[in-house]
Amino acid sequence: MKRLKNAVKAALLVVSALLTTSSASFAQTKPTVQTTGIERPESIIYIGNSFFYFNNGISGFISRILAAADPEYKLRSAQVTISGSGFDWHDVGSYFRPNAVGRYTIDSKNVVTFNNPERLFDLAIMMDCSQCPVHPQLKDLFYEYATKHSETVRKNGAEPVFFMSWAYLDKPEMTEQLAEAYTRIGNENKALVIPAGLAFARSVKERPDIVLYMADKRHPTPEGSYLAALTTYAAIFNKNPIGLSYTAGFDENIAKYLQTVAWETTNQYLQRGK
Template sequence: MYYNCGVNSYISGLSKSLGIKLSTTMATIGGAGLDWHLVKTYLRKDGLASYSTLNDGSNKLSFNKYPDGKVFEAVVLQDNSQGPIHPELSKFFKKYAAIHSKDIRETGAAPIFLMTWAYADKPEMTKQLADATTAVANENNALVIPAGLAFANALKQRPDLKLTVADNRHPTAAGTYLEAATILAALTKKSPEGASFLGGCEKPLKEKDAAFLQQVAWDTVKNFYGWK
C-alpha cells in the first residue's frame, strides 16, 4: 500500500478526475501483519484524519470535527503479502481480522479486506490468497476487494506489462494504479474507466496502459461481485 507514494494518492487522483468525492488516509508499517496494528487507536476522534495541513503555503493546520464520533465510512485491512496463507502467520491473520472488524464496527465504519496478488514467480498464490482472504472476510461478514484477481487478469491479457518490481512482490507504478482502480471500483460501485489521472509520484503511465488497467479493474470487480 505504501509503494509509489501510497495507493491512497492514486485512489484520490482517480476519484478526483472522475468527479467522485472521496477522502482517504493510510496507516502502514512495512512488512506488517494485521497483528502489528492497533486499529482501535487509529479510529479515535483525535487519531487518524483528526487534522490536516492546508495546502496553500501557510502550513496552517485544519482541525476536523466529528460530532458523532464517526471518522470513517470504511476501513480497508491488508495483511502482509503472504500472511493469509503462511503456515505460521495465517492464524494471526484470522485472529486479528476478527478483532479489528469488531473494533471498526463499533465506530460505525465497515471493515473491508484487500485480497493481495501473487508473487510474480508464484502464480499459484492467486487462488490461495483469494480463497484465504474471502474465507476470513466471510467469517467477519465483510467485503473483499479482489485486487489479486485483477492482477492475474491483467497479466493474462498483457504479460508484457510489469505489475511488480524486481523483488516479484511489491507493485510497480502500473501495479499500484491497478490496485487503486480496483479499490475505487469496489468502494464506490463506479467504473474507473475514463479517468484522466495517469498516476502520481512522478511515475505517470501511458494513456493506453492506464485505460487498460481501468478496464481490467472494472471487469474484475463486476465479475467478482456478480454485478451486471
C-alpha cells in the same frame, strides 16, 4: 472422420474457455457481500504494509481517480502502514482514539479543519502481510485478527473492508490461495473484499508487457499501484473507471487496459452483473 472433427472442435472449445476465463474464477468460494453499504464515503483509513505505501501510497492514486471522476467529491484519507506488517501488528483500536489519527485536515491553502472525533472514518481498508493468509504458521492469526479488527472497526462506527493482495510474480499459485482466504474472511465478517490480487493475475496473464512488479517480484511498480487503486475504486464506489482522464502518466492505451481489467475483474468477482 466426422467424429474426429467433432472431438477436435470440442477440445478447442474447452481450451478456448480456459484461456478466456478471467482470473476472478480463482476464488472458489463466492463472496456474499457486494457493497460496503456506504455509497459516498467521506473518509477512509488504510491499514496495512508496504503494498499500500509504495509509490507515494495507494490513497493518492485513489484521490486522483476520484478527482477525475467527480471533481466535487472530497474524500479524506489516512494510511497507517508498517513495513512487513501483518494484521496482528496493528493496534486498530488506537487508530480510532480521539485527538490522534485523522484529528485534523490541512488543505492546499494551509487551512486546518478539525474532524469529528465521534466518526473519524467511514471505511477501514485492511490488508494482512503478503504471505500471512496462506502461511502455515501465520494463517490462524489471519482469521483471528480479521474478526477482531472487524469488530473494533464497527464498534467505532466504521465499516471494515478487506484488500485481497496479489501473488508473488514467481509464485502464481498464491493467487488462488489468497483469493480463497480473503473471500472467506469477507464472508465470515460480512465485509466487502477488494479483488486486487485477481486483477494482477489477469493483467500478468493477458499483458505481461505491462510490468506490475518491482525487481523483487513482490512490491508494485507505479503501474501496479495504479491497478490496485483502480480496483479499489471499482469495488468501493461501484463506478466504472474506463475512460477516466487520470492515467497516472502512463500511455493512454495502457491506462485504459488497466482500467478495464479493474472494472471487469471487480464485477465478475463480486457478481454484480455489469
